[in-house]
Amino acid sequence: MRKRPAALLPVGIFLVTCAAFWPALQGGFNWDDDINLVTNPRYRGFDASQIGWMFTNTLMGHYMPFTWLTLALDHAIGRMDPWGYHLASL
Secondary structure (H helix, E strand, O other): OOOOOOOHHHHHHHHHHHHHHHHHHHOOOOOOHHHHHHOOHHHOOOOHHHHHHHHHOOHHHOOOHHHHHHHHHHHHHHOOOHHHHHHHHO
């Protein structure tokens, strides 16, 4: 019997994961997205005041500066289209 390369396992896991979560791309903003994203202009950019906010705030009780940085990148790429935010999460 012929052995398959070990590299196929991570590729398979990636494809199964994408297939399972692909329907999430059709979703909108929900749960805490209104507070964190929709009504919050402070994460939408990379100037000094926005980055300072990302590293000093605890909106909704959470300190998450790197999450804010990725959300700022999501916004820079796709603005307020939920599809882009969901794709980045996928």
